[in-house]
Amino acid sequence: MLLYPGDPVQVLLGGDVVVTGYVDDFTPALSSGAHSIAISGRGKCQDLVDCSHFFNGCQMTNITPLAMAIQLATPYGIDVVSDVGAGEVVPVWQLPWGETPYNILEPVARNSQMLVYENPDGSLRLSQSMRVSAGVRYPVVAEGINIESITMRWSMAQRFSQYIGRSLPMDTMSDMGVGTDVVAVVNDPGVPRLRVRSIIAETGDTSDFQITKARANWEAVRRAGRSTQATVTVDSWRDDAGNLWQPNTLVTLVAPTVHVPRVNWLISEVAYRRDETGTHADLTLMPPEAFAVQPINLFPTMRDIVAGAAKGGG
Incomplete structure (x- = not known):
């Protein structure tokens, strides 16, 4: 069965869904002695990044990030979930015609220290970067156990005293x-x-x-x-508990040969590979602090007045 641009698609690794979305490109090719077909696509939330908002109006009032996300995503058939509640109420927010749902939502979510990203099932997720908790055991990425290769990078280029x-x-x-x-x-x-x-x-x-x-x-x-990063190739798509390696999850990295005795870092990117050498996962790891949410000034004029009106106006 062939998939063509616009077709719905779901990608699974074993029984685990990793992407739910649509085919973007279908690229068959023919050369001397070779015939190939390549398909690429993105998750359902691509419509929130590419398309204009379809909200009936150009202003929302007394709205939380969760409520805003639901109203912006629902017309495109996308569910919304939140790990961190509804977020802070914003007294008023403008929705310019032509602006994308993501660009409208992201600063409002950031005001509540929320990250906005897509789940494997295609739903939109409001969350925060995971933080290390004392006494919690995280999946291990370690030399001599599951690391096939590792490259460490320390940089002073963008740091200041x-x-x-x-x-x-x-x-x-x-x-x-x-x-x-x-x-x-x-x-x-x-x-x-x-x-x-x-x-x-x-x-x-x-x-x-x-x-x-x-x-x-x-x-x-x-x-x-952000000044510290590990690029690691491990020998399986899954950790020792059988779970797929996933972004925004913590792992314990043990690699003393490259001067990392033991740290708890966050997975920022995962690439799953299968080739003639076997099954591999390429992980990009950074300290959780690398994903701190940037503070934002939602109201560049009369912020105190707007905040006071929100408290007093109900």
Whole structure:
């Protein structure tokens, strides 16, 4: 049976669904001594990324990220689930005609520290990156057990020793350095020399610069997390409990030969392969901090007024 562009498709590994969506491309090819057929596609949530929203109106009021996701996804036949509740109520949000559901939803979800991604069954998921919990045993990725190859990368290229959150001073000729315009200072002890990055407060930040402070902390945490990455090939699509390796799940990485004695990191990407050498999974691993959600200023003007109206207006 052939699959053609637009056909629904579901990909399974054993009895586990990994993708539910539609065929994008059908590419048959013929050359001397060879005939091949290639099919590529994406999950159902591609319609939330590609298409314009189909909501009956251009504004939502007193809406949570979960409720917004449901209203945006339902016209495209996509279910929505949340691991982290409904999220923070947003007093009002504009929906420009032509904008995609994902671009509308993502900043509102980010305001509630939510990640937005697709489940294997094609549903839209609101979640958070997993955090390490004391006493919990995670699937093991270890040399001498299931690692076939591993490449480690440590980088200092995008890290800074100090992140300084600054308000906008009126005196542009004032002396440089830590002055009255400084609202937050976050240090990264892993950077061995002076490397300073200033975070300028956005118009509409709260009166005590909560967003700027959160941004300075996020810059330090996320950049430190992203500076470390392991690319690992393991000998199976599944962990020792028989579960498929999946993104946004924690594993314990043990690879002392490449200077990783034992860490609990998050899977960011998985590629399942089967070729003449057998079955393999390629995993990209990073510290959980690499996936910290960026703080956002939803209301760049009159934020305090909007927040106060939301509390008082009911």
